[in-house]
Amino acid sequence: MSNLGAAACVMARRRDETTEHHQRAESRPFERALLGGTLPRALYVELLAQRYLVHRVLERAARDLRDAHPVLVDILRDELFQEANLVADLEHFGIDQDAIVATRATRALIEEIERLADQRPLALLGVYYVFEGSKNGARYVARSVANAYGLPPGSGLRYLDPHGEQQRALWLDFKQRMDDCAFSTADQDAMVAAARLTFDCVGELDDELWAKVPAACTSPPTA
Numbered sequence: 533m534s535n536l537g538a539a540a541c542v543m544a545r546r547r548d549e550t551t552e553h554h555q556r557a558e559s560r561p562f563e564r565a566l567l568g569g570t571l572p573r574a575l576y577v578e579l580l581a582q583r584y585l586v587h588r589v590l591e592r593a594a595r596d597l598r599d600a601h602p603v604l605v606d607i608l609r610d611e612l613f614q615e616a617n618l619v620a621d622l623e624h625f626g627i628d629q630d631a632i633v634a635t636r637a638t639r640a641l642i643e644e645i646e647r648l649a650d651q652r653p654l655a656l657l658g659v660y661y662v663f664e665g666s667k668n669g670a671r672y673v674a675r676s677v678a679n680a681y682g683l684p685p686g687s688g689l690r691y692l693d694p695h696g697e698q699q700r701a702l703w704l705d706f707k708q709r710m711d712d713c714a715f716s717t718a719d720q721d722a723m724v725a726a727a728r729l730t731f732d733c734v735g736e737l738d739d740e741l742w743a744k745v746p747a748a749c750t751s752p753p754t755a
C-alpha cells in the first residue's frame with residue numbers, strides 16, 4: 533500500500549465506475565422476481581447456498597488480508613462478515629452446507645478470489661465492496677422475501693438484512709475508512725476491475741438460477 537498517486541476517494545471511484553454494472557445487476561429477471569416476491573422459495577434458498585460458498589472463501593481471504601495489512605483491521609471486521617449469517621439461514625431452511633454444489637458462476641468467482649488472494653491481494657477489496665454494498669439494497673429485498681415466504685422476523689433473512697437499523701451507519705463508516713486508506717492508483721484500478729468482475733459473476737449466477745425457474749412462474753399472466 534502506498535499513497536503515491538492516490539486519488540482522493542476510492543469509494544466514489546468504485547461507485548462511479550461500476551454504476552452500469554449495478555444497473556445491470558438489479559434489473560436482471562432473477563433480482564426483479566426476488567424483489568417482487570414472485571421467485572419460488574427453493575431458488576431463494578439456492579441463492580443463499582451459492583453465496584455461502586463464495587463468502588466462505590472471500591472472508592477467509594479477507595482475514596489473511598487484514599493480517600498482512602493491519603490498517604484494514606477496522607474495515608474487514610468480523611461483525612460485517614456474512615458466513616455465519618448464511619449458515620444460520622441455511623440451517624433455517626434445513627440445508628446441509630457440505631452438500632452444496634457450486635454452479636459454474638460460483639466456481640468462476642471463487643477461482644477469481646483465490647487468484648487475487650495469490651497474485652493481487654488488495655484487489656480483493658473490490659470483491660468485498662460489491663457484497664458489502666449490496667447489503668444496502670438487500671434490506672429492501674428482505675421485506676419482500678419475508679412476505680413472499682411467510683418468514684418470521686430474522687428467520688432465513690440474516691444474510692439479506694444482517695444489521696437492521698445499523699445498516700446505513702455501518703456502510704458510511706466502511707466507506708469513510710476505505711477513503712481514509714491511501715491506496716495507490718494501481719491498487720484502486722485493480723479493485724475496480726475486481727468489483728466489475730464480481731458484478732458479472734453475480735449476474736451470471738442470477739441467470740443460472742433463473743434458468744431453473746419453471747416457465748409457468750416466468751411468463752406474464754394471461755388475461
Ligand code: HEM
Nearest residue numbers: 546547554557558563564567661662663665666668669734
Ligand atoms: C433488486 C435488486 C437490487 C436493488 C433494489 C438494489 C438497490 C440498491 C440501493 C437502494 C442501494 C443504495 C444506494 C445508495 O444509498 O446510494 C444499493 C447499493 C449498492 N448495491 Fe444494490 N440493489 C440490488 C441488487 C444488487 C446486487 C445483485 C448487487 C451485487 C451483488 C448490488 C450491489 C450494490 C453495491 C455494491 C452498492 C453500493 C453502491 C455504492 O458504492 O454506493 N446490488 N443497491
